[in-house]
Amino acid sequence: MDWRDAVEIRLWYYMGMIHSACGLSVWCFSDNGHLYYTDSPYEQELQMMFSVGGCMDYALTKGKEIDVPFIMSDSIGLVWMGTYFEASNNSKLLVIVGPLFYASSSVNHMEQELRKMNLSIPVRNQYLRILQEVPVITMNTMKQYARMLQFAIKGEEIGEVTIYFQTPAEEYPEVTEYMEEYAEEGAVDYGRIENQEKLILQCVRDGNRHYKQVMENINFSGLNSFQTGNSQRDSVDMVVIFTALCSRAAIEGGLSPRTAKELELKFIRQAEKAKSMTELVHVNTKMLENFIEQVDECKNKLAVTKPIRDCCAYIRGHFSQELTLEKVAKEVGYTEYYLTRKFQKEMGIRLLDYIKDVRLEYAKVWLVTTNKTIQDISEQLQFGARNYFSRVFKEKEGVTPAQYRERQWNFNQRGAENEAEKKN
Amino acid sequence: MKLRKKIDFVQFLNCVKTCESEVYFCTKEGDRLNLKSTLSKYLFSAIIGNTEFIKHGTIECELPDDYERLQVFLSEE
Numbered sequence: 001m002d003w004r005d006a007v008e009i010r011l012w013y014y015m016g017m018i019h020s021a022c023g024l025s026v027w028c029f030s031d032n033g034h035l036y037y038t039d040s041p042y043e044q045e046l047q048m049m050f051s052v053g054g055c056m057d058y059a060l061t062k063g064k065e066i067d068v069p070f071i072m073s074d075s076i077g078l079v080w081m082g083t084y085f086e087a088s089n090n091s092k093l094l095v096i097v098g099p100l101f102y103a104s105s106s107v108n109h110m111e112q113e114l115r116k117m118n119l120s121i122p123v124r125n126q127y128l129r130i131l132q133e134v135p136v137i138t139m140n141t142m143k144q145y146a147r148m149l150q151f152a153i154k155g156e157e158i159g160e161v162t163i164y165f166q167t168p169a170e171e172y173p174e175v176t177e178y179m180e181e182y183a184e185e186g187a188v189d190y191g192r193i194e195n196q197e198k199l200i201l202q203c204v205r206d207g208n209r210h211y212k213q214v215m216e217n218i219n220f221s222g223l224n225s226f227q228t229g230n231s232q233r234d235s236v237d238m239v240v241i242f243t244a245l246c247s248r249a250a251i252e253g254g255l256s257p258r259t260a261k262e263l264e265l266k267f268i269r270q271a272e273k274a275k276s277m278t279e280l281v282h283v284n285t286k287m288l289e290n291f292i293e294q295v296d297e298c299k300n301k302l303a304v305t306k307p308i309r310d311c312c313a314y315i316r317g318h319f320s321q322e323l324t325l326e327k328v329a330k331e332v333g334y335t336e337y338y339l340t341r342k343f344q345k346e347m348g349i350r351l352l353d354y355i356k357d358v359r360l361e362y363a364k365v366w367l368v369t370t371n372k373t374i375q376d377i378s379e380q381l382q383f384g385a386r387n388y389f390s391r392v393f394k395e396k397e398g399v400t401p402a403q404y405r406e407r408q409w410n411f412n413q414r415g416a417e418n419e420a421e422k423k424n
Numbered sequence: 425m426k427l428r429k430k431i432d433f434v435q436f437l438n439c440v441k442t443c444e445s446e447v448y449f450c451t452k453e454g455d456r457l458n459l460k461s462t463l464s465k466y467l468f469s470a471i472i473g474n475t476e477f478i479k480h481g482t483i484e485c486e487l488p489d490d491y492e493r494l495q496v497f498l499s500e501e
Contacts, residue, residue, distance in 0.1 A: 044433075048469035051434045052462075075462055113463070120453035123477070127470040 014152040023135045027096040069146040073276040085153040100137045205253040207296030239271040246291045253295040304346040367405040425498040445486035452480040
């Protein structure tokens, strides 16, 4: 074997190339975390930070199960990339590239945080001196370095690199490249970003489960960073805005506003709680997947045959009349048995429950918009006794019709008072 | 108490995690770094390479029992 073929030699070249290109350091550890070598000028300090931030633990446990580069980050925004390879003597080694920051504002933000701590100047300066030398690199560039690393280790050119992001949970999300890219500072093509967004939101609207292919084709670079000085906050804000956009698109795609808002709130809360960039990417990916799945399921539900759509229209047009199964089946032209089975299969709900739900929808409208008594509403909507109506209503809405009416009226009253105050 | 020379700082911080109460690294400049707080741990990481900080710094535990836990890393000097 030619000595230049040895993986250690190729790694050595790789180390020199990326260090001269942007000052990124490479670290080589044994598979139990013993450091063999690094070209970092702050070996002891940064190795300690790698450990303190939990990235070392991740690399030595979860990272071992991943055979492609994985990205880790910690609570102060330091990002590391790692992968395992087999050395010439068949031992397994861990190579780490980093640390780096995604945004140049990271150190500025840290300076502000340190001012609150009332530290002595020597300690503060020592800390900042190290972090100011950490290179700021975009995800796009990091991706290229990941490809180069794969080439240096495997000795073969690879096209797409699937990158794993560290998560605090047990799961290992597989995230394709579109998600790790953020707009490059000073080189933002707003028109391109807008078009990419349109395409992605169209995927959400369509419930297109093949959205990853679409994103790979357009090389999605994500939303633009705000550059406010707090990179973590900026990233959270980007995810929050993207979640709201996806929610709106999902509603346009047919998802009920209630479900969309519930999902939106859920993911916004998760984004706010995210402690690192990688966790945030994970939340963003899950959010997008979830909205698309929900819209897709919703669209499948809508794929009902004409007789069942006619059946629904008939029920909605005659909700205040007595509706028996026999009557509805006769109207549609099916036998009762066939209709009930077909209805449940296509609509995912029993026909009699559907009739009840439609009536309850109208009950809610009448309760709020009319002065009809609850007894009258109950009778006109074919529920019969007021007690039965109240019980069914409470099962569905969690409150009795009287409570519902009172709550809505109070709500409307407050709204009117606020409007009046504004005018005054 | 002071830190011994040439200790494994990663193991030291792991040991601090097991302490029941707060453990501080105090510099001669008057900084008091709580070694159970994340940001302070980063600050501590940044200064371990500078022997002057370690040589003149002291470790303070809120509970006497915690000194026992950290015994292998500490010296009276």
